[in-house]
Amino acid sequence: MDKIELSHGFGGSQTGELINKLIFEILYSEKDHFNGNDGAVLSAGERVALSTDSFVVSPLFFGEKSIGHLCVAGSVNDVLTCGAVPKYLTLSFIIEEGFEIESLKKILSDIKEECQKNSVRIVTGDTKVVPQGLCDGIYINTACLGEIKKIFSPKNIKPGDKILLSGTIGDHEAYLTILRNNLPFKSHIESDVAGLSPVLVPLLEKNFNIKAMRDPTRGGLATTLNELSSQCGYDFVVEDRKIPINDEVKAFCEITGLDKYTFASEGKMIIFVDPSDEKELLFYLKSYDNNAETIGEVTAETTGRVFLKTLVGTRILPMPTSGNLPRIC
Amino acid sequence: MDKIELSHGFGGSQTGELINKLIFEILYSEKDHFNGNDGAVLSAGERVALSTDSFVVSPLFFGEKSIGHLCVAGSVNDVLTCGAVPKYLTLSFIIEEGFEIESLKKILSDIKEECQKNSVRIVTGDTKVVPQGLCDGIYINTACLGEIKKIFSPKNIKPGDKILLSGTIGDHEAYLTILRNNLPFKSHIESDVAGLSPVLVPLLEKNFNIKAMRDPTRGGLATTLNELSSQCGYDFVVEDRKIPINDEVKAFCEITGLDKYTFASEGKMIIFVDPSDEKELLFYLKSYDNNAETIGEVTAETTGRVFLKTLVGTRILPMPTSGNLPRIC
Numbered sequence: 001m002d003k004i005e006l007s008h009g010f011g012g013s014q015t016g017e018l019i020n021k022l023i024f025e026i027l028y029s030e031k032d033h034f035n036g037n038d039g040a041v042l043s044a045g046e047r048v049a050l051s052t053d054s055f056v057v058s059p060l061f062f063g064e065k066s067i068g069h070l071c072v073a074g075s076v077n078d079v080l081t082c083g084a085v086p087k088y089l090t091l092s093f094i095i096e097e098g099f100e101i102e103s104l105k106k107i108l109s110d111i112k113e114e115c116q117k118n119s120v121r122i123v124t125g126d127t128k129v130v131p132q133g134l135c136d137g138i139y140i141n142t143a144c145l146g147e148i149k150k151i152f153s154p155k156n157i158k159p160g161d162k163i164l165l166s167g168t169i170g171d172h173e174a175y176l177t178i179l180r181n182n183l184p185f186k187s188h189i190e191s192d193v194a195g196l197s198p199v200l201v202p203l204l205e206k207n208f209n210i211k212a213m214r215d216p217t218r219g220g221l222a223t224t225l226n227e228l229s230s231q232c233g234y235d236f237v238v239e240d241r242k243i244p245i246n247d248e249v250k251a252f253c254e255i256t257g258l259d260k261y262t263f264a265s266e267g268k269m270i271i272f273v274d275p276s277d278e279k280e281l282l283f284y285l286k287s288y289d290n291n292a293e294t295i296g297e298v299t300a301e302t303t304g305r306v307f308l309k310t311l312v313g314t315r316i317l318p319m320p321t322s323g324n325l326p327r328i329c
Numbered sequence: 330m331d332k333i334e335l336s337h338g339f340g341g342s343q344t345g346e347l348i349n350k351l352i353f354e355i356l357y358s359e360k361d362h363f364n365g366n367d368g369a370v371l372s373a374g375e376r377v378a379l380s381t382d383s384f385v386v387s388p389l390f391f392g393e394k395s396i397g398h399l400c401v402a403g404s405v406n407d408v409l410t411c412g413a414v415p416k417y418l419t420l421s422f423i424i425e426e427g428f429e430i431e432s433l434k435k436i437l438s439d440i441k442e443e444c445q446k447n448s449v450r451i452v453t454g455d456t457k458v459v460p461q462g463l464c465d466g467i468y469i470n471t472a473c474l475g476e477i478k479k480i481f482s483p484k485n486i487k488p489g490d491k492i493l494l495s496g497t498i499g500d501h502e503a504y505l506t507i508l509r510n511n512l513p514f515k516s517h518i519e520s521d522v523a524g525l526s527p528v529l530v531p532l533l534e535k536n537f538n539i540k541a542m543r544d545p546t547r548g549g550l551a552t553t554l555n556e557l558s559s560q561c562g563y564d565f566v567v568e569d570r571k572i573p574i575n576d577e578v579k580a581f582c583e584i585t586g587l588d589k590y591t592f593a594s595e596g597k598m599i600i601f602v603d604p605s606d607e608k609e610l611l612f613y614l615k616s617y618d619n620n621a622e623t624i625g626e627v628t629a630e631t632t633g634r635v636f637l638k639t640l641v642g643t644r645i646l647p648m649p650t651s652g653n654l655p656r657i658c
Contacts, residue, residue: 011546012648013649040379041411041477048370048377050419050472056422064643079370082367082370094423124379124380126381129655134463143472186474215367305526319341322336
């Protein structure tokens with residue numbers, strides 16, 4: 001077998017073969033990880049966090065990373081924003097008839113790699129096959145279940161809180177834009193796709209007074225900050241020169257006229273913290289990524305807007321009305 | 330707005346409008362059901378069950394039912410098979426550019442209806458939009474989280490256990506086959522899509538010695554019984570004349586030559602129970618659906634096969650190698 005056939009999706013013996021001989025072989029080291037039921041029975045503490053994302057990214061492989069890394073990282077990061085330790089993942093495929101088995105194997109290996117990095121385990125899944133022309137190779141959905149350690153919420157954000165960013169913004173979308181348009185822009189830009197458990201899970205055990213976290217994915221920093229501002233009710237002020245950005249991403253945005261603040265990252269976190277813990281939190285974040293920075297703060301104003309301080313004055317950082325490129329995640 | 334546009338998937342203000350003004354308005358009666366985070370914080374007991382399914386059914390609307398009912402029922406029923414009370418649902422859309430907003434509204438209403446019937450609540454979700462031609466209208470993924478009440482597992486199945494079926498088989502796939510092929514077959518066949526919480530949740534509180542449950546979806550009764558037989562290690566014998574089937578579904582299969590035992594149901598359950606509890610369980614199931622029946626039992630043989638007793642002798646009921654129709658769920 002070298003291509004996915006429609007019969008792999010019928011639920012009979014060929015589906016069983018695909019799942020048992022290919023998917024399980026790659027994903028699980030030990031056989032007993034899977035109970036053979038349609039659902040998984042789990043222990044996850046009294047309070048849990050649950051997130052879900054569907055991934056339709058194009059192309060499926062981008063540099064060193066793929067939809068396999070992305071589909072794990074995306075749901076893991078969403079559970080982290082809830083103050084929870086990501087533990088279990090569901091994995092659901094919609095595969096196009098004719099899809100190369102070799103590509104599926106590569107994606108499965110990437111899924112396994114990202115799961116291991118983030119100490120999450122795939123516990124249940126589903127596989128559907130659709131006829132040629134009704135999907136673009138493969139779409140993947142994951143849901144992540146985690147154990148609550150802290151209560152983070154935009155409602156906790158108060159005037160004076162500091163806004164920290166765990167690293168540079170926009171790398172993922174900049175790289176995909178170059179790749180998708182075959183732009184003759186030579187650069188070292190790479191997608192930053194990464195699950196943030198290694199950085200953030202230890203943080204959940206510490207006594208920092210963190211109020212909220214959110215990862216600036218689709219719609220970028222501008223969208224995420226505007227959403228959080230409207231959810232907490234307070235205005236934010238962030239400083240243009242403090243927002244960490246890769247020089248080449250910045251140059252790419254200047255050349256193309258695209259707005260860097262709307263560019264998605266897939267392995268970064270915005271963290272709101274009480275000012276008394278700012279320095280220590282920044283020190284901690286910098287030990288993982290030296291680009292981490294305090295980019296601004298929450299004000300006492302309640303106009304529901306985000307302001308950007310630049311060298312030539314302060315302007316509104318608006319909520320983008322649309323995006324740059326479809327299917328970046 | 331009357332059609333989905335690509336910009337509804339960019340994560341900016343148009344995505345916010347779609348989610349807040351359309352999806353939330355239909356799904357939630359009270360505003361405070363959603364916390365505005367990327368994940369949901371939930372209480373679900375120490376032990377939980379988690380299931381996931383992606384739905385790519387065609388057509389999207391079939392008789393009184395739709396992909397909206399199906400995407401709730403499918404994941405709910407999978408959680409029930411784990412011995413858990415379904416409580417929370419994630420909801421993730423992949424929508425094709427140009428999809429009619431009216432159709433989306435109808436699907437959302439159906440989702441709400443099925444959630445209410447099954448006392449489950451949608452707690453988090455995701456919406457992606459793909460360009461025209463890369464999806465067939467809409468694909469939906471759900472994951473369901475439930476609270477464990479009993480431990481069901483194929484490993485618990487022992488020789489002598491009785492095999493019960495909660496109602497007629499094959500209605501869903503028979504109806505879709507007629508619809509998809511525009512067959513001139515006049516009948517009263519309807520899809521049986523239904524979440525089984527109303528029937529099975531009260532059962533989880535009773536003291537029946539139930540060993541395992543499985544819903545005979547894709548691949549039908551033949552697939553499900555063969556999977557369970559190979560998982561528990563014992564052979565099963567089921568009786569042809571006892572297996573409940575709608576007369577018209579049976580006639581349809583006889584006319585077309587299709588195998589009724591490979592036809593999917595979407596609102597039925599196969600239940601394995603200790604023989605001492607058979608009668609009372611059957612009585613209970615019949616109070617919900619008079620077609621419920623004891624269809625066979627587990628034998629002490631360990632050849633990993635399922636046998637079908639017919640009027641003219643006993644034959645093997647094999648695992649189907651492929652299916653009848655793609656995209657029935």
